[in-house]
Amino acid sequence: MRIRTRLLLLILSILLPALVVASVAVWYVYQEQRKAEVAGVKEAVRALSLLADREVLAMEAVLRTLGAAGSLQRGDLRAFYDHARRVAPPEHSTIVIMDLEGRQLLNSRQPFGHPLPRGASNLMALRAARGAAGTVVSDLFMAPVGKRYDVAVQVPVAIGGKLRYYLAMGTAAERMVPLLVQQGLPAEWTATITDRDGRVIARSRDAAKYIGLTVRSALRARIRSGEREGVHQGVTLAGVPTMAFFSRAPTSDWTVILSVPLEEMRRPAIYAAAGFSIMVVLMAALSVAGARWYAQRTAVPIERLRQSAEALGRGEAVAAFASGMAEADAVSLALADASAEIRNNKADLERKVAEAVAAAERAQRALLQGQKLEALGRLTAGIAHDFNNILQTLSGALQLIPLTQDRARVQALAETCQRAIARATKLTGQMRAFGTVQDARLATVDPARAVRNTLAMLKSAVPGNVELAVDLPDALWPVTVDPLQMELALLNLVINARDAMPRGGKVSIVLRNTAHDDGAHGLPPGDYLCIAVTDTGTGMSPETLARALEPFFTTKAMDKGTGLGLPQAYGFATQSNGTLVLDSAPGAGTTVTIWLPRADGAAAVGDDMPPAAAPDMTAAAGLVLFVEDDPLVRETMLAALATAGFEVQAAASGEEALAVLESGAPVRQVFSDIVMPGTIGGVELARIVLNRYPDVRIVLATGYTDSRVNLPGVRLLAKPYDIAELFQALRQG
Structure with a gap:
């Protein structure tokens, strides 16, 4: 951490407690203001709920007066009809008489004697729940005659001390709107009256738009649960985030909601907090600016020391400087002395390293040259040994031919020369397998057919105590190889497996199609034919396994093997753009796997080797x-x-x-x-x-x-x- 940062943190550590105390004070004031404002709004909403009940009580008083009318007491419904229309004009209100079953007997909004509709309010349901006595107030309903949203108040009517009728007065819900508008609420506040189900009866703003709608589901659930009062934070039907204060009127059982926008609730406290915060920020900014100025002056020598240390790390020369700060000047002088010492030591070390590297390279080159000469010596010695035997055979036979008059003997000597030439051809074929290009012998073959063609030769190469098992599945992919080299590689692998099992065992040849996608064994991804030859023999030690592919390296006796079997198979695999992998351990047998890339074309039909023909001595023209x-x-x-x-x-x-x-x-x-x-x-x-x-x-x-x-x-x-x-x-x- 830089010294400037430390100084800044020091200043902030002093200012931070003061900022915390100030923030707590602002929060306390904010909360107290919020509590006072919430208490005031709660009182206002209770007052509004009492005003709503006052309207209901006024309607109840009218109904009590009508219920005591003489015409109704005498059962003269016609006279009562006229009286009710005068007391409650039908354009504003509706007077309804129902029997005790809830059937309408009279409706002041309909002509007398006209068929009457069924009641649409929930008055009778409320009456059944509350009993025959007392007053009930309906929820909001759609009046079947006026086709408008109404609310109704119902009272019982007794004649001669016996309950005879239920008298109800219905009025348009919109007549409740002036009650809310006349309260002079702030323009951003909204007062709403809802019924027991949360449907809007009246609203101080845009009443015609929202009457009959239900409030938001969360608030509606609280109203329907019967809460008497409370505070709910949510969104109005107009989509405004508000703090809603609600209170249930005791008589009507309606709920009055006073919605105050959240911004209105928070504004006073926010203004106070913002003013104080601006003051605190200015003080902090001045403090940080002063700290930065002082830190800048203090940190300049430290920065120069850092630059000197970086130069020292890069091996550059470092010069001492004077800053006026005793500690920094002492460190600068020490860095300059260390720089000179390090540069001297580095030069000496580089010289010694260069000498050591040169000596190691010379030793490595000498080792590689020795290994090359050793491998070349084994290779040339093996070739010379075999070719000397061949040349000796040819030389002896050719020297005997002029000394022999017997034609049969001459023919036998010529056949001996032919066998020596065939042996030389086989040896050069094995050596040629180490090359990379053999176009004269390449052919696209069916591997299953190639193995079947050489199966008889393979079986003859193993004794009776060795089992030879071959697994050739259908639809093996074709490969482009030298067919003779492939047969020779299989024969060499089977012979090696046979020699590894002196007491008998099993040799398995398994061919499989394999898709390579991870580049294993150094091969590019693609499709490959996999030829695995596995024996149950003695296996190889790690030392033998490391040298098994070297030409003329063999663990057999001199007259038992040439050391070209595995190298020939490896050369065949690499010449065919594949590879050979050895897997062996002492006592666990050996598996030799040859990977050959899938050929692009199809295998040639009839890839068997044709029998040798006698020379046709007929000349061609030209x-x-x-x-x-x-x-x-x-x-x-x-x-x-x-x-x-x-x-x-x-x-x-x-x-x-x-x-x-x-x-x-x-x-x-x-x-x-x-x-x-x-x-x-x-x-x-x-x-x-x-x-x-x-x-x-x-x-x-x-x-x-x-x-x-x-x-x-x-x-x-x-x-x-x-x-x-x-x-x-x-x-x-």
Whole structure:
């Protein structure tokens, strides 16, 4: 909290008690004025209720006089009719004689002898509740003859000491209005007379508009409950917020309401409170202004100290200042000394940190380089070991062929060379799985069909004490993969599971459609095919699990495994834009899960591998331009194409092939390797031929490339390719 704020709070702490006392005093005066005003209004409403009863008593007096008339005592209703019309002219009042059952016998507003209506008032109901004697006053009702709102007073008539009739006098409700208007109430006040049900009989303002309406529901409930008097805060029928004072007249049982607007009730106290509040606010404003002025002068050195402290935190130089305040000047000098010390220490620390970071980076680089060299050593050693065995087989067989005259023996040696080549092809296929682009072998397949095609091979790979269970649900999503690599990955996983269960167990292969929406395992959200291979074997320790995907890493004996099974499966998964996840623990078995993204198109029909065919030695018409940078491959394939009867011309690079095409040679087909030295590789050469020579067909061959091939009409062959496959590709043009 700033010192200026503290000084302001000090001033306010002095003023606050005085403000509280003054506020209590204003509140006391306000309440006393309110009490006095409420008491005065209550007296006024009681007086009004007595005035309403006075009108009722006047009507009762008239009825008592009429009841004693000789004509009525003799039973001469005709003479009484004329007498009643003179005493109470029908344009103002109505005289009604009813029998003891409430039937009208005479109505001064109707012609004598004319059929009389039934009574519309509640006089007889009140009479039944209060007894035969005494006077009853009706609630507001709509007169059936005059079609206006009336009120009535009824008295009993006895003849010869025996009750004979009930005599009632009705008058228009609006005749009660002058009683209220003549009281000279303030213009904003409203006086209202209501009956027992809360309906308006008379009103001092806009009477014609509101007679017959009921007051607001809350006030009406209090009237109907029989409260004799009280105060009610609410809203009038005109929508004005008021304080309503009501009192019930003792004779008529009507309720007189005096509504005073809330603003009128509050105005005197509000004026007094406002005046005092203005005075208090002015005093407080002057006090705060003085405190601010003094605080400003006092806080300037403190503010400069704060700025110096912030500069110190940012590492900037801090200079001492003189403010005239001894404490602030001492702190400023201490900050300046601390600034110089911190800057010196910071420079020394930065130098030491830089040296430590440089040393750590050198150590990290050395560690990474060692790890890379170790991994590269295992990889190259494994490849060298396997390829040395293959080369040894090829070398021995080729050296024996010239020394052997027996054709059968030569044929056997040639078959040995073919098996060595097949073994090398398998090894390069496993190594190629670590790449990312294999367009020559990609196909959209039905995973269920692919698994069924390799099921026989998988079953033959497990012994009798291992159960192989496969779960292939319907409607599995197609995937775009290298089918042979997929079969090899499944075979490698099943063999690894078999080797992990030397005493037998169960291997389960489960395929499921899975929708990914959380980006788990580093995969983007989308639809994936999930292939899970689970065994009940020994499982892997955390150390083994951490290295399980390294090429040539194996826990098996040297003659039992190459260490390429799991790495090949991982390479297959990543090459197919998916991933492989390992889940294993010692004694709990292992689950290997391959996630493959759902293909956009449908699976190709008949994706089974066709049986190998014998080479068709029939040549195709036209010149074949063979582009290959490797001289041994070029020499071998030129001889094979020439032997098959193809007209062939060779080129050692993309630039040389382009020169042949531009020379006008009648080239019908271009057969080119993809990876070649120079600026024009096989893919770029194919694009040029498609653009400039649309009639020339293109066949590309690749062992591995890091470029995606997506050219219409271009066929791809994977190295090493079969000669029959090459001849077929060239003849299809």
